Amino acid sequence: MMETRDAALREMDLSRPAAARIYDSFLGGCHNFGVDRELAERLETDLPGIADSYQENRAFLRRAVEFMLAHDIRQFLDLGSGIPTIGQVHEVARRRTRDFRVVYVDNEPLTVAHSRPLLTREPNAAIIHADIRDPASVLRASQVRQLLDLSEPVGLLMSAVLHFVPDSDRPAELVEAYRDAVVPGSHLLIAHLTDSYDPAAMRTLADFYAESADPLHARSTSAIEKFLGDFEPIPPGPGLVATWRPEPGPRPAPRYEINYGAMTRKR
Template sequence: MVDTRIPPVREMDIDRPCAARIYDAFLGGSHNFGCERAFAERLERELPDISETYRENRAFLRRVVEYLLAHGVRQFIDLGSGIPTIGHVHEVARRRTRDFRVLYVDNEPLTVAHSKPLLAGEPRAEIVRADCRDPKSVLNSPEAAELLDPAEPVGLLMAPVLHFIPDSDDPVALVETYRDALVPGSHLVISHLTGSHAPDEMRILAGHYAETADPLQPREVEWIEKLFGDFEVVRPGTTFLSDWRPEPGRTTAKQPYCLLHGGVARKH
């Protein structure tokens, strides 16, 4: 069972790098501070071209959203969304259709504060300040009630958030709780850091994140694959993200580090 205690409210901290702003910095965004840019520079010196790992995750997210739209999914919940810029879910969706809704979720107060004005002109997308470790605060939020239809399928995006949830918070049971809340036809999307094939590089990455506001927990590929439970994993199955449905006819450059594993699964 998931611990029913409500996670503590996260306070604003601009002195330590946070995961959302680190991601933004690596993607070339402008919603980050000097400490995140300095973090990115240090990490890039130790792991040259590590920025490609962050871009790889965003490219995976884009392909996933396009896949889900093509299969009839029109509403999305993005857990641990970070700042919705640089080709995020609503930007991908509105290139394909006007019929979509996106609920972004993040617990970092400055991330939410930065995000609200960015979404002010997009009535089909909203961000809620909530902790994904407390599913009720997400699924029963006023923003979810206003934006989403609970009777319709949802694309639940955990890409990437689970490696920031420690074992003490039982991420396996947490994912099961979210799976149980989804209606048939919904899809679960996961990307997760792993050291299964690059343990030395993963140790370096985890070591750097240990000094941030968001330490991370890499996990084995087999552990990640079990998170989909009895959902039907869609082709090509769980894999390194760059190998998940690469665009036809486009040559995909080999990623310098195989650190992100994930996939998409459908609830019957």
């Protein structure tokens, strides 16, 4: 496991866009500011239809959570969750059962401040202000220990977060630390931006996020697959997230092939 280090919690900064609020803006949420919407609007101008990529990623999360619920996973640790609104994990779980627990984790203070009121009426969910790059601190957090039982299978969710972790912060090691902390039968979801299919669109996206508090670090599909370790891929396996068990019926191909991911299970 990675050695413990002090969490690099961020200070509140309203002068620059933040990834969680940009995501919320593209999903049609209301927990964002003018600076976030302005970047989203400029990004949509340069990459028309890019909002579909955010919605596509959220749909993958929903389908994956529904799959886990159908396979008796009832507790979830959502790492780098952003703001839990517009189709978040507890909303998906609540449609199927009241027997669920969710802990969201984010290191952006305004994201956490916005999230807590949204969860006040949901006793089975909580958010903690922590840095996912310090797995030991996350796993020791009181809300994690109160809500989750790590001696039972858990759903680890890393949706649209690892591409904000630079190589210097050893993302492979931090994912390994979380994989090691869960028991067989646990599931791991990873959704990550890739430059393997559409490098021009990915460069444009990265240029915009360089203006934000959260620069992007897109990776190749082979680099992303290494994060899965020895977990067993759930068919159809790693690929563009839009192709993982899509809803029935015809649908257009992704305009920008930048969202790569997988659902896996610990044997």
